[in-house]
Structures are given as C-alpha cells and as structure tokens.
Amino acid sequence: AQSVTQPDIHITVSEGASLELRCNYSYGATPYLFWYVQSPGQGLQLLLKYFSGDTLVQGIKGFEAEFKRSQSSFNLRKPSVHWSDAAEYFCAVGAPGGADGLTFGKGTHLIIQP
C-alpha cells in the first residue's frame, strides 16, 4: 500500500530564511509525487509535481523539490520565504487516476516569523 510521511507537523521559519519541508513515501512502482499548498479556508493548490525525468522540479511561487529514489524522499525547498508562504503543505503520492487515488501526508503547518 502507498503511504506518505511528513515528519514535521509544524515548522517556524523567519521571513527571508530558507525552507525545507520533508516528505518520505512508500509506493510499489515509479511514483507520481506532488506538493500541494492550502491557505486557511481555501482549497488545495498544486505547487509542483514529479512524474519522470529530471529529479529536480521547479514549481510555482519559487518552490522546488528534489526526488531521491534511494531515500524515498521528495523534499520541498524554497531559498527565501515570504510571509505569504504561511500555510499548510501536503505531500502526496500515487496516480490520481488509479484505484488508490492520491495518498496524502498529514501535512506540515508553516509559520513565518517577521
């Protein structure tokens, strides 16, 4: 069965500092991997996705993520965070059109300190 672990429930970062959110997955085949962001009271917005090819993927809002098969990881990074990045971040694995849909991690709540 597929699963996702986001080890950090909360992360606090100072504005302008760099950010890394961790994601580890378990999946039986080559995974489809996603990062979503959810602002308070809002739906989920796709930040970036990995299906194949270059293991470093660029997303919206200056985010990037690196797929490391040997570590079963897909960590999200941003070189300099802005106050508007405060939100809940979800890592997900799976084929959205597949029988198991997407499996989400429990989320990481990002707090930005001024």
Next chain:
Amino acid sequence: NAGVTQTPKFQVLKTGQSMTLQCAQDMNHEYMSWYRQDPGMGLRLIHYSVGAGITDQGEVPNGYNVSRSTTEDFPLRLLSAAPSQTSVYFCASSYVAGEPEAFFGQGTRLTVV
C-alpha cells in the same frame, strides 16, 4: 475556466439528516474523487469514479454513497449524517492516463450537530 466546482461551501446538518454535496467539472476528466480532510489526518479518499457509470470505494467509504451518471458530475450523498462526518470535503478530478494531475474544488465545510 470553472475547473472543479463544489456546492455548497458551508452546511450544518442535524444528526440523522441526509444531504448531497455537489461536484461538477468542465475539463472532461474521466476520474473524479471525493476526499475528506480532518485535522492532523491529511486528506483521505472516500469514493472515486473512473468514468460514467463506474464507482468504487476508497479508504473511508462508510456512511457515504456516490453515483456518476455523467462525465461532469459526481455527487456525494450522506444517508444519515453523524457527528463523525463533520469535516471538510474536497472533490477532485483528473485524466486517467498521461500526466494525471488532480484538480481540486474549493471544499465544503460540513458540521453535523
């Protein structure tokens, strides 16, 4: 571009009442699904459909019914609401093949009292 549209955005039900959460997409996606989001639990799959007339259960299907009579619509029915069904519900759609990026609706916040 409407994308995935969910109605209503908010709903309060009494225990035992029934209701239908509506979901419609205009992207001609074959795959549609319903998730529920609970604090500290992430999103969990309730039901999904790979095309009109085909539905199946996800991780947490109990207490919910779905049908898919058209490609565009995928309603979620609560037969007899319970307080444990208080949650935020998200509908999503995607293509089945190719690069299956999932598009999400804005969510329905349901409270069962």
